[in-house]
Amino acid sequence: xxxxxxxxxxxxxxxxxxxxxxxxxxxxxxxxxxxxxxxxxxxxxxxxxxxxxxxxxxxxxxxxxxxxxxxxxxxxxxxxxxxxxxxxxxxxxxxxxxxxxxxxxxxxxxxxxxxxxxxxxxxxxxxxxxxxxxxxxxxxxxxxxxxxxxxxxxxxxxxxxxxxxxxxxxxxxxxxxxxxxxxxxxxxxxxxxxxxxxxxxxxxxxxxxxxxxxxxxxxxxxxxxxxxxxxxxxxxxxxxxxxxxxxxxxxxxxxxxxxxxxxxxxxxxxxxxxxxxxxxxxxxxxxxxxxxxxxxxxxxxxxxxxxxxxxxxxxxxxxxxxxxxxxxxxxxxxxxxxxxxxxxxxxxxxxxxxxxxxxxxxxxxxxxxxxxxxxxxxxxxxxxxxxxxxxxxxxxxx
Numbered sequence: 313x314x315x316x317x318x319x320x321x322x323x324x325x326x327x328x329x330x331x332x333x334x335x336x337x338x339x340x341x342x343x344x345x346x347x348x349x350x351x352x353x354x355x356x357x358x359x360x361x362x363x364x365x366x367x368x369x370x371x372x373x374x375x376x377x378x379x380x381x382x383x384x385x386x387x388x389x390x391x392x393x394x395x396x397x398x399x400x401x402x403x404x405x406x407x408x409x410x411x412x413x414x415x416x417x418x419x420x421x422x423x424x425x426x427x428x429x430x431x432x433x434x435x436x437x438x439x440x441x442x443x444x445x446x447x448x449x450x451x452x453x454x455x456x457x458x459x460x461x462x463x464x465x466x467x468x469x470x471x472x473x474x475x476x477x478x479x480x481x482x483x484x485x486x487x488x489x490x491x492x493x494x495x496x497x498x499x500x501x502x503x504x505x506x507x508x509x510x511x512x513x514x515x516x517x518x519x520x521x522x523x524x525x526x527x528x529x530x531x532x533x534x535x536x537x538x539x540x541x542x543x544x545x546x547x548x549x550x551x552x553x554x555x556x557x558x559x560x561x562x563x564x565x566x567x568x569x570x571x572x573x574x575x576x577x578x579x580x581x582x583x584x585x586x587x588x589x590x591x592x593x594x595x596x597x598x599x600x601x602x603x604x605x606x607x608x609x610x611x612x613x614x615x616x617x618x619x620x621x622x623x624x625x626x627x628x629x630x631x632x633x634x635x636x637x638x639x640x641x642x643x644x645x646x647x648x649x650x651x652x653x654x655x656x657x658x659x660x661x662x663x664x665x666x667x668x669x670x671x672x673x674x675x676x677x678x679x680x681x682x683x684x685x686x687x688x689x690x691x692x693x694x695x696x697x698x699x700x701x702x703x704x705x706x707x708x709x710x
Contacts, residue, residue: 458658460488461488462701463489465547465548467485469481476551481532486499500673505689507539523535539694555597556597565619565622568589569589673693674689
């Protein structure tokens with residue numbers, strides 16, 4: 313009897329819920345007709361009756377879930393207790409379901425700040441790498457610009473209007489510039505010096521002046537390197553005409569005479585007094601450099617060195633810097649100059665430091681071979697020159 317009363321209360325509760333759902337559906341849809349509402353209520357009643365026993369009765373079946381033979385009373389699944397109130401509960405938003413605008417957390421701010429700082433860090437890294445690269449390039453350029461540089465000056469005896477081909481070297485000056493020690497090694501090689509000539513393999517030796525006539529500058533360089541054991545890095549070939557034009561191009565040179573003599577130039581006869589400084593143009597400088605009647609061939613080589621040193625000093629001075637590009641182009645086109653920018657820097661840095669010039673000359677003795685005159689070099693003199701030219705990057709003997 314209690315169970316029937318209990319079921320009747322449940323049934324009444326079900327009908328109340330169904331009535332509430334019908335009323336709520338009328339409010340939501342407004343224009344739903346009566347037959348459809350009744351049909352919907354009938355379907356819900358049938359659905360409820362087809363369901364298993366009421367949840368209150370299912371609680372009783374929990375207490376005795378098995379029959380006498382040990383099997384379960386029903387295989388149907390038990391409906392959850394909240395199924396009758398699911399729609400009602402779903403319409404009420406709970407505290408958990410309410411959404412509130414979330415504030416950005418502190419880690420998110422840190423991530424944003426970190427992302428904004430990344431471009432700045434990249435710029436700093438890029439600038440640091442650029443500075444390191446520039447420093448490395450400066451060190452490399454500085455190393456090569458201050459490395460010793462050996463340069464050969466070949467003075468041809470070709471007169472004005474004559475071809476350079478077939479001419480001989482009237483003078484040979486081997487100059488080694490050492491910027492780090494501020495020194496210049498200058499070696500004069502007399503034109504009749506007897507030595508091996510690369511372009512004359514059938515002969516033991518010949519006058520070094522003939523090397524240019526037979527093989528040009530390349531053969532002459534080979535003969536000089538064989539004699540001195542030096543490695544020639546650059547070269548230039550000077551004729552009488554190009555020599556005068558070069559002096560005039562840079563505006564003349566100042567040279568102090570080391571010997572008293574007179575010499576005829578193309579324009580006039582010049583008088584030189586030992587110890588007197590002269591402002592020489594091209595013609596006067598050529599007459600000074602080619603004189604050899606009153607002294608030796610070695611003295612003439614020294615005068616040629618004095619003029620070329622004056623040219624280098626003029627270009628190294630602040631007033632001569634603007635003339636360097638034009639001078640370089642002229643020497644490249646008219647004198648066959650072979651010297652790159654770093655080698656020019658090596659010469660310039662050496663000359664700016666007011667270098668100590670160590671003048672040397674191949675010493676020898678007169679000799680006749682097959683009735684031909686030669687200047688036979690002494691072994692002691694040649695070895696001293698080889699030792700003097702064998703320098704490290706700091707200008708010390710290796």
